[in-house]
Amino acid sequence: MEPDTSTTQPRWGILALLFAISAVTYMDRVNISVTARQMMPAYGLTDQDMGYIFSAFVFGYALCQIPGGRLGDRWGARLVLACALVWWSLFTALTALVATLPLATLVGVVGALVIVRFFLGVGEAVALPNFNRAVADWMPPGQRGLGIGIAIGGIGVGAAITPPLASWVMVNYHWQSVFYLSALVGLVVALLWLLCSHNRRSGGGTKAEIISPPIPWGQILHSRSLWWLVASYACLGYVAYIYMSWFYLYLVNVRGIDLLRGGWLAAGPFLAILVFCPLGGWITDRLVPTLGLKTARLSIGMIGMGLAGGLIAVGAWVESQTLAIVCLSLGAGWLYFTVGAYWSVTTDLSKTHAGTLSGVMNTGANIGGVISPSLTPWLADHWGWTASLLFAAGIALFGGLMWMKVDPEETLRDCE
Helix, strand or coil: CCCCCCCHHHHHHHHHHHHHHHHHHHHHHHHHHHHHHHHHHHHCCCHHHHHHHHHHHHHHHHHCHHHHHHHHHHHCHHHHHHHHHHHHHHHHHHHHHHHHCHHHHHHHHHHHHHHHHHHHHHHHCCHHHHHHHHHHHHCCHHHHHHHHHHHHHHHHHHHHHHHHHHHHHHHHHCCHHHHHHHHHHHHHHHHHHHHHCCCCCCCCCCCCCCCCCCCCHHHHHCCHHHHHHHHHHHHHHHHHHHHHHHHHHHHHHHCCCCHHHHHHHCCHHHHHHHHHHHHHHHHHHHHHHHHCHHHHHHHHHHHHHHHHHHHHHHHHHCCCHHHHHHHHHHHHHHHHHCHHHHHHHHHHHCCCCHHHHHHHHHHHHHHHHHHHHHHHHHHHHHHCHHHHHHHHHHHHHHHHHHHHHCCCCCCCHHHC
């Protein structure tokens, strides 16, 4: 039985809260890419050091995707997301204090930053799988692409406002203040989520503990569609983490844009994401009745990834700053145009275990994300930033081709 479609107001309220949490998650990821401009000389960090620090977050994030999704299937998104927000807000604040921690004496500042950012990633790992858990619970099948597009679209706000806000705070109040402010926002949103949300499953259950059937790992491990989806999403993750980790520094250090102007221009990709992410989810839902489930999902995935790769390649190659920023920003928008299709497929395969399957898929994205922050500067050091971004464009195109192997109608029958 699907959720009662008369619960329209609570449903959209839940999406608004998920949108806010999504914004906070990306505020806490992107802030370090801005503060790195002052952190690096303060601590004597190299580009490669920062690559390791960026990758540490993604490693913790990737490692805990499946457990995070399973927690949501077991206990519901309300409690899990509230605890996670408090956890990662704490480690956001600790990022600013890292040089004063006893940990820095034991393993050095770089080692301490790696550990703190790893545990920040562990906390944020539960976010997106539990967004999909909540969307599967609250949204009817014909609106789930739009629902997850709106929820994840919050990253556009969080990541767009962070570069200009963080650069202004950094210039006027020192870089540590950026992390303290981010942590405070996270705690406020955690309180709002805890006070204003509740769990819902088929039949309207709102218990804190929700009984979930055992996970059919045999079915999951033998699902070709799921593993092609994971591989394709790994390609998206590789490209996405370049924007989150290196885009601001690319504008400032490579394109020669000043700190404050770079902060505003670095918002471009994330403003595009804000528009394109829910748009792609809405379109894939609208296409299902006319084109069928498989064509509706595959067309969005292939078109979005293909256009993303093409625009990133143009943005990397052209000399004009303006044209490069426009193309790279639109490339990010088309990349996230596919998100509604990706996440809807995990629910298409099994609504019961949507959180767990989302965790499996998002693990793929973050395997790509672990590689990307460190490999990107390495490629740039050896062959230049143009080559590094062209490589990312190729990865996006490859991810689009993988959609040809995905069949969302391959329902995992014993999951229901």
